[in-house]
Amino acid sequence: MSQTTLTQLEQQQDFVRRHIGPGASETSQMLETVGATSLDDLIQQTVPASIRLPQPLAIGASQTEADALASLKNIAAKNIVNRSFIGMGYYDTHTPNVILRNVLENPGWYTAYTPYQPEIAQGRLQALLNFQQMTLDLTGMDLASASLLDEGTAAAEAMTLAKRMSKNKKSNLFFIADDVHPQTINVVQTRAEMFGFDTIVAKAADVAEQDVFGALLQYPGTTGEVQDISALIAAVQDKKGIVAVAADLMSLILLKSPGEMGADVVLGSAQRFGVPMGYGGPHAAFFATRDAYKRSLPGRIIGVSQDTRGRPALRMALQTREQHIRREKANSNICTAQVLLANMASFYAVYHGPEGLKTIASRIHRFTDILAKGLTSKGLTLAYKQYFDTLTVKVGESKNTIVEAALKAGLNLRSDLDGVIGISLDETTTRADILALFGVILGAEHGLDIEQLDNQLVADGSDSIPAELVRTSDILTHEVFNSYHSETEMLRYIKSLENKDLALNHSMISLGSCTMKLNATAEMIPVTWPEFGKLHPFAPMQQAQGYKAMIDELGEWLINITGYDNISMQPNSGAQGEYAGLIAIRKYHESRGDAHRNICLIPSSAHGTNPASAQMVDYKVVVVNCDKNGNVDMADLKTKAAEMADNLACIMITYPSTHGVYEETISEICDIVHQHGGQVYLDGANMNAQVGLTSPGLIGSDVSHLNLHKTFCIPHGGGGPGVGPIGVKAHLAPFLPDHNVLGVDASTKGNGAVSSAPWGSASILPISYMYIKMMGGKGLKKATEMAILNANYIAKKLSGHYPVLYKGRNDRVAHECIIDLRPLKESSGVTEMDVAKRLNDYGFHAPTMSFPVAGTLMIEPTESEAKAELDRFIEAMLCIREEIAKVESGEWDALDNPLHNAPHTLADICDSEWNHSYDRQLAAYPVASVAKNKFWPTVNRIDDVFGDRNLICSCPSVDTYRD
Incomplete structure (x- = not known):
């Protein structure tokens, strides 16, 4: 028996071979196909020598998954996870386990791409439509987007919408209330400076005296005050200004909505709907406005259209507003959203339903009332008597002593304001937390009893939410929010939507310029560690030393790489x-x-x-x-x-x-x-x-x-x-x-x-940290080389059948290639859209369509795809070329052919009537490999024009789908 060294055995456990799809034998075959003797030979032919790195990356050797996870766990342990009462837009929350396991930790949800091919993305589109419906119900507005990046940037987007839509064209001034979260003020002022807008930060009541094109108010305020802002909104609008209100989504379950007060824009963070604080992100921002401003709404909107069978189908609506079409004339440069987090928030609302959410919000408010009752009974004064979940307590010179006592007890209070402390409660708050707060603020001998305080509130009542601001309008009346409240029902609902989406856990996603590579499970695991997930972004730095160590090391690697x-x-x-x-x-x-x-x-x-x-x-x-x-x-x-x-x-x-x-x-x-x-x-x-x-x-x-x-x-x-x-x-x-x-x-x-x-978005930085740690310098280089090999392999195999539009030195492409369908469109009438939709029938997501050149497909295979998967994609493209030839020759009608009618659904195949000149078998199973793992699009080709002409961006009745 031949002997293998320990080092060689350990190398066989290396993560690199799991990340990179082709093995040594496959690599040799592919190199032979493209005409290169080795990877180094291919790179010499492809990458200009003048820009080649003179030395290897100083990243270190690759680590196994187990070693890298253990190392990062030790770093994470340096974080101190205190109970957070800081607030300021970030709150602890319970992620329902059915959502944690089946959405956040599920590659069926996290590896999918932007739904530019909506026929194979109906699941996440439905979840996003639910998010929009939730936003509309709680804000009281007409139209909502499918999420923005965070509350601060959403507020900045509201300012630019106000500038575009305000009829007060003479003003260059934007008003920001001083009780807006300070980080939001910072982001908005940065944006205003870049655009040349003037800003003023002052008490909200002062807005009535200003001549502004727009104003930003906070409801409730950053220090917790709840006040009726109807008159302030009206005052700005009387001067033709636009009013944006940054609102707390949980509070809107109990409070009168800003829409009912007349707001033009309502925005905020959906973080506390089941998404961990994660040291600041990622979190989905919500953004809602009036129907009159729909053409200026930033980001993506999910709308209801119909497919070729006349059935309702979802898609991204009004894309003509977006940066990829309007370029420098776009409303915003936003290219992505926070879809995964928006989906989590929408599932949170679906799971709890209106009554469950009212229970959660009422419990938070009740605890706040109890805390307020106890503190005031001992002689302390509140800065505001009307609140939802946040108290600002006047403590004078005792502030530092109280803050230090809280830290020793493992509690974080808001401490950035003079002479006061801030305390924000959330759905994770317990009786023990309230007693702990009494202890650090009042001393161990406070003598307060929670049940007694609660009973006193029952007897005396509470006016902490004034009667005129108590919510009376219904929320979440749609059946989707009233149907899935047991875990079994919720699990099946999530799975039913997942089944409608094609993600990386099904097949290769060959989108050019989007790099849909392996998102390894080991990379994802640390995201849900509480050491990373439960930290407030404004916790004292000494509590975030693990984050600091991880971010610093990741930063050093990226500096070396770049x-x-x-x-x-x-x-x-x-x-x-x-x-x-x-x-x-x-x-x-x-x-x-x-x-x-x-x-x-x-x-x-x-x-x-x-x-x-x-x-x-x-x-x-x-x-x-x-x-x-x-x-x-x-x-x-x-x-x-x-x-x-x-x-x-x-x-x-x-x-x-x-x-x-x-x-x-x-x-x-x-x-x-x-x-x-x-x-x-x-x-x-x-x-x-x-x-x-x-x-x-x-x-x-x-x-x-x-x-x-x-x-x-x-x-x-x-x-x-x-x-x-x-x-x-x-x-x-x-x-x-x-x-x-x-x-x-x-x-x-x-x-x-x-x-x-x-x-x-600090909480997802561990993903990239783990990737680099497990790949090491040599592995990272090999990943790049294999990405180039895979792209050149596809280009070589397809070049005899489709023109490859651009090539560099020695007829090589980089990590992606563009195939030109324009000549075929001229000869057959088959469009790049037809090819993209037909690929769905073969079980693939289409490559990037019509970018950067109209009438083309841009293909990027990445290093993670094995030769077998590349060959399956190549087979699909070659078969589609043969189908195009049948249209070219007249064997198939220009309209009645499987390309023009793609994608084909199970409803098509099971229909008692089949009036096409090609058979059902060819439509559904064009090659044998498809039958082994058939992905069924749930809708036929969607009519984009119909959806934009008949804009519906809220949840239609389930009966609509039944019909």
């Missing part, structure tokens, strides 16, 4: 990263006396977020042409850079290019822009083709965002969450985001925030 000098983890999406990076560029120019520099060059192939982000920092977009090979037109770049040198701020460029090739001139592009006084923003969307081979810093870039939900394995969650940290060269580091509640770094003190929490 070749930058510093990094900010605050941006909670790729679009937010672009925004933060452009702010750094703008601030840098201002610091040098170059505030006039406001031109942003953007290649015509760029992602829609690039021009949308540029307009958010008040930059003027100038488009640079691309040549016939998909590269930046160097002559056009040189001309425009020279012409605009005096005002050139930056260029935004993606590498490898959006066309899927390594442009040979990338360093020259950077040099040209630098020579003319500009900065280089390199979009990190395609980092999966850079890691370990090259880096933005080496190429010559000054700043990049990194899509951790792409290259670094945070799952897409059905359309969110995302994380978009930015790396910068040293000269831009002083201009990174800071935070006004909990400073990020002394070097950035005073800078504005771009997200509500100091470290953005």
Whole structure:
């Protein structure tokens, strides 16, 4: 028997081989197919030598799953999880276990992509429609979105909506009430500065005296006060201003809705509906407005349309508002949402129903009344007598003593206000918590009894919610919120929706520029550890040393990978990263006396977020042409850079290019822009083709965002969450985001925030941490090499049947390839849409459709897909090509063919009438492998135009579906 060394045996346990799909034998076969002798040979042929890294990544060796989890567990143990009573928009909550296990921890929900192919996404679309319905019911508004990034950025979006829609065109002033959460004020003021809006922060009552285009109020206020804001709303509207109200969703179960008070926009966080605090995120923000403002609503809207059989079907509505279509004229640069978290919140509402939610809210309020009764009975004074769940207690010079006593008892109180402490209760509050609070505030001999206080309240009554603000309107009357209250029913409901969605746990998702790679289970496990999940984002820093250690180490790795000098983890999406990076560029120019520099060059192939982000920092977009090979037109770049040198701020460029090739001139592009006084923003969307081979810093870039939900394995969650940290060269580091509640770094003190929490969506950073830890430097490099091999393998196998639109050196593509369907459309009438929908019948999600070139499909296989899955996808594409040939030849009618009628549902196949010229077997099982694992789309092709013309964005009756 041959001997194997211990080291060799340990290497066979390595995570790298589980993350990378093709094994050694498959890799050899694929290399032979593409005409390369080795991976290194392929990379030499593909990646320009001038930008290759001179040394390997300094990440360290890969670790096994068990070792990496144990290491991170030790780091997590450094966090101190106190009972949190800080509030300020973040509350502890109970995630129902049926939702925890079957949604948050379920790859059927977290590995799906944005529902751009709605026929295979009806489950999450229904959950999001439920979220919108929940939002509408509780806010009292007409129209709601499918979630935004967090409360602070939602408020900033409300400000820009107000500027667009206000009829007070002479005013440039936006009013912010001083009882808005301080982190929200910070984010809004950052956005206002970029747009050139003036802001004023003052007592809410002062808004009536101001001439403003819009105002932001908080209900209840950050210190807990509940007051009738109807008159304030009316006063602003009388002067043609727009009023946004940031509201607490749980409070709206008991309080009169802002919509009933006349608000134009209502926004806030759905975090306390079953989503852990997670040191700040990710959390779904809700956003609702009037129907009249639907064209200005930021983010995604789920609407009800119909399919070709006339049945109701869901889709993303009014996409013409969004950044990927309107570019610099878009309402917002938002490219993602918080779908997974919005789904959790909507399931929370479905599970508890209106009566369950009323019980939860009433219990929270009752505990608050009991706490208030006890404190006031001992002589303490409340700053406000009307509240929902938050008390502000006047304690004078005793404040520090009380706060310290609370910390020793394991309790965190709000302590940032002079002479008072803040106490916010939540659904996890217990009798023991109330007694503990009495103890630290009043002393151990307080002598208070909770049952006695409760009985006194029964006898005396409570007016802490004034009668005029008690909710009288019904909530959550739709049957979906009144049907699934046992765990068995809820489990089956969640599963019924999951079955309607195609996710990575079913088959490869080949979306180009989206990097749908393995989200390993070991990477996901730490997300639900209480050491990470139960921390309040404004807890004292000494309680978050585990987070600090993890974030610092992850930051060092990302700096090494990118070749930058510093990094900010605050941006909670790729679009937010672009925004933060452009702010750094703008601030840098201002610091040098170059505030006039406001031109942003953007290649015509760029992602829609690039021009949308540029307009958010008040930059003027100038488009640079691309040549016939998909590269930046160097002559056009040189001309425009020279012409605009005096005002050139930056260029935004993606590498490898959006066309899927390594442009040979990338360093020259950077040099040209630098020579003319500009900065280089390199979009990190395609980092999966850079890691370990090259880096933005080496190429010559000054700043990049990194899509951790792409290259670094945070799952897409059905359309969110995302994380978009930015790396910068040293000269831009002083201009990174800071935070006004909990400073990020002394070097950035005073800078504005771009997200509500100091470290953005901190609770999902362990995913990327685990990925890098388990891959190690060599593994990360190999992942990039295999992504390039897989893409070139697909390009090679398809090139004889479909034109591959762009290729780089030696006819190689990078990590993705674009196939051109326009010639086939001319010869057959078959469109890229037909091919995309027909792929559903083969059990696949379609590649990216019509981006960056209309009439094309962009395919990115990633390194995680094995050769067998690649071959299955290739087989599907080749069979579809044969089907197109039958349309070309006239064998199949131009309209009656399986491409035009795709996708085919079980209802089609089981219909007693079959009037097509092709048979049912071909429609449903076009190749043998499909029968082994058939995925059935639940609706036929959806009519987008009908859905936009008949906009319905709330839950229709279940009878509609039965009909």
